[in-house]
Amino acid sequence: MFPYPFLRCMNFRMDKKLVQLLPIKLSNNIHGFLRKFLFKVLSFGPMPKHIAFILDGNRRYGKKWNLTEGEGHERGFCNLMTILNYVHEMKFQYVTVYAFSIDNFRRKADEVQLLMRLIKEKMDALVEDTSMADKLGIRIEFIGKLELLDESVREAAKKLMKATEKNDQLVLLVSIAYTSTDEIVHGVERSCMEVRDEDDDDDGMMIKLVDLEKNMYFGGYPDPDILVRTSGETRLSNFLLWQTKGCLLYAPLCFWPEISMRHLVWAVLKYQRRFFYLERIKKQP
Numbered sequence: 001m002f003p004y005p006f007l008r009c010m011n012f013r014m015d016k017k018l019v020q021l022l023p024i025k026l027s028n029n030i031h032g033f034l035r036k037f038l039f040k041v042l043s044f045g046p047m048p049k050h051i052a053f054i055l056d057g058n059r060r061y062g063k064k065w066n067l068t069e070g071e072g073h074e075r076g077f078c079n080l081m082t083i084l085n086y087v088h089e090m091k092f093q094y095v096t097v098y099a100f101s102i103d104n105f106r107r108k109a110d111e112v113q114l115l116m117r118l119i120k121e122k123m124d125a126l127v128e129d130t131s132m133a134d135k136l137g138i139r140i141e142f143i144g145k146l147e148l149l150d151e152s153v154r155e156a157a158k159k160l161m162k163a164t165e166k167n168d169q170l171v172l173l174v175s176i177a178y179t180s181t182d183e184i185v186h187g188v189e190r191s192c193m194e195v196r197d198e199d200d201d202d203d204g205m206m207i208k209l210v211d212l213e214k215n216m217y218f219g220g221y222p223d224p225d226i227l228v229r230t231s232g233e234t235r236l237s238n239f240l241l242w243q244t245k246g247c248l249l250y251a252p253l254c255f256w257p258e259i260s261m262r263h264l265v266w267a268v269l270k271y272q273r274r275f276f277y278l279e280r281i282k283k284q285p
């Protein structure tokens with residue numbers, strides 16, 4: 001892969017010989033400096049707190065580059081780590097990712113196994129070496145119908161939540177075995193059970209909105225400000241249907257392993273532009 005992140009993320013194409021002249025360390029330093037400068041400039045505007053990602057197009061990326069099965073997802077995970085660095089530097093407080101939908105269990109058994117193995121491997125690696133999570137202050141939470149996962153994956157998820165529970169700068173919410181409709185049903189069921197247990201309730205069997213929201217998997221977390229779905233698809237695919245009422249949707253034309261800093265910057269600029277537009281509308285008589 002082209003080794004210079006800043007030039008790569010700006011879609012810069014360079015002659016191979018010229019590339020060899022630029023030491024990687026120097027390129028990374030230039031990238032770091034320009035990135036921080038750019039993020040500082042952005043921070044003068046209204047900054048979103050929560051960004052959500054639908055990690056779409058890993059398989060297609062693998063096919064595009066003739067990779068072996070699973071390697072597209074492997075690259076997708078690596079890119080997630082890079083994006084987390086940027087999101088941390090941009091001072092987001094929450095990042096949500098759609099890692100595995102309940103509908104994904106309908107894929108071929110081999111593929112489901114491969115993906116589960118990859119996800120478990122990554123969880124184990126993050127437990128083994130918490131340096132990155134600790135450095136960025138990332139607390140990792142898993143959200144979804146976790147009982148659908150194999151015991152070993154569930155255990156790995158629990159260990160990772162435990163290993164990062166003290167971090168307090170950025171919360172990474174990993175939606176796994178999740179669909180929004182399942183989340184809503186779960187919230188309604190729990191709220192009904194609570195109402196049934198409170199016999200003295202004058203409202204009879206009325207469920208209150210606050211209780212329903214509290215009982216959803218994402219209860220207690222703020223709604224995302226921006227939802228990014230890679231690969232140009234503009235469907236929500238049963239992800240955060242309840243939480244995306246006022247959210248900005250952005251669908252860059254790249255596969256998940258290709259998403260880069262410029263897409264993040266663009267998403268934030270779109271958010272800021274919409275913010276100012278809404279402010280202007282509010283002030284109009």
Ligand SMILES: CC(C)=CCC/C(C)=C/CC/C(C)=C/COP(=O)(O)OP(=O)(O)O
Binds near residue numbers: 055080099101104
């Ligand atoms: C621990 C942790 C956070 C792990 C996350 C690992 C990771 C990158 C998971 C993505 C899984 C997935 C089904 C993505 C969709 O791509 P796709 O297979 O649907 O690709 P396609 O759209 O090209 O078919």
